[in-house]
Amino acid sequence: DGGITQSPKYLFRKEGQNVTLSCEQNLNHDAMYWYRQDPGQGLRLIYYSQIVNDFQKGDIAEGYSVSREKKESFPLTVTSAQKNPTAFYLCASSIGRTVRNTEAFFGQGTRLTVV
Amino acid sequence: DAKTTQPNSMESNEEEPVHLPCNHSTISGTDYIHWYRQLPSQGPEYVIHGLTSNVNNRMASLAIAEDRKSSTLILHRATLRDAAVYYCILRDERYSGGGADGLTFGKGTHLIIQP
Numbered sequence: 001d002g003g004i005t006q007s008p009k010y011l012f013r014k015e016g017q018n019v020t021l022s023c024e025q026n027l028n029h030d031a032m033y034w035y036r037q038d039p040g041q042g043l044r045l046i047y048y049s050q051i052v053n054d055f056q057k058g059d060i061a062e063g064y065s066v067s068r069e070k071k072e073s074f075p076l077t078v079t080s081a082q083k084n085p086t087a088f089y090l091c092a093s094s095i096g097r098t099v100r101n102t103e104a105f106f107g108q109g110t111r112l113t114v115v
Numbered sequence: 116d117a118k119t120t121q122p123n124s125m126e127s128n129e130e131e132p133v134h135l136p137c138n139h140s141t142i143s144g145t146d147y148i149h150w151y152r153q154l155p156s157q158g159p160e161y162v163i164h165g166l167t168s169n170v171n172n173r174m175a176s177l178a179i180a181e182d183r184k185s186s187t188l189i190l191h192r193a194t195l196r197d198a199a200v201y202y203c204i205l206r207d208e209r210y211s212g213g214g215a216d217g218l219t220f221g222k223g224t225h226l227i228i229q230p
Contacts, residue, residue: 006158033218042202043159043220090158092218103149104218106158 003027006091006107013078013085013114021076021110023091032074033092033104036060043090049074078112086114119203124225127193135188135224137203142183146206149218150177150188152199159202159220162188198228 004025013019023032031050035043045058049068063082068074074093078085088111094104120138127133139148147166151159163170163177165186170177176189190197202223 035220040222042222043218045219088156092158103161103164104151104159106160109156109158111156 004091004093004105004107006089006110008110009108011110011112013112015114016080018077018079019085019112021078021089021091021112023074023076023107024072025074025093025105026072027093027095027105028071029093029095029105030071031094032068033094034058034064034066034074034076035090035092037088037090037109046076046089085112087112119205119221121201121203121221121224123222124227126227126229128229129195130192133190133193133197133226135190135201135203135226136185137187138185139203139205140184142205148177148179148183148186149204149206150175151202151204151218151220152197153202153223154199162201193226193228195228195230198226200225 007022011019033048034046036046037043044060046060046064047055047058047066049055052068052071055066055068063079065077065079066074088109090109091107092104095102147164149164150162152162153159163172163175165177165179167179169179178187178189200223202220204218204220
């Protein structure tokens with residue numbers, strides 16, 4: 001089945017540690033996105049990538065880093081510089097270079113908790 | 116940025132139609148209107164999108180006002196499985212002009228379905 005897969009589903013991190021969230025898609029989509037969601041809130045854009053080896057900051061990129069070495073993969077690293085990393089993280093992909101007239105597909109999310 | 120305004124919550128009865136409103140008074144001529152929904156602890160799911168004309172698919176209908184400053188998502192016969200947060204979204208203008216177009220999410224409408 002084609003789709004977008006995030007792993008792990010739950011992740012615990014100690015303060016001061018970096019952690020990497022995985023996002024893989026087999027939909028042959030060019031564009032990929034990372035969002036953060038806090039309880040009772042909407043999604044906020046962290047980073048996005050329209051093509052391999054290129055990515056752009058979203059609204060809340062501080063304390064996060066990404067890479068796009070392969071079309072299928074867009075991992076997100078939550079660094080120790082992110083002051084409040086506990087949240088639900090969602091990865092998305094879409095077909096083309098804009099999402100205005102195409103739908104986006106979302107993974108099932110990774111719930112990160114700092115302990 | 117083009118923004119949307121939705122009621123925080125709505126309640127409806129099972130097997131009755133549901134009309135979810137969305138205001139987007141600052142919409143630009145090339146903005147597409149997207150609707151997504153999110154079940155608890157899951158990633159958002161695409162519902163429908165449109166530009167100017169009303170749209171129908173197997174999940175719902177989208178009615179767009181003639182001036183495009185508002186739209187309504189119509190669930191023709193709500194079931195308990197339709198209970199979710201519904202997001203009305205416009206393409207993010209900040210990422211236009213050759214860059215990427217990120218989907219910008221507000222808090223959405225929490226739809227409650229009563230049996």
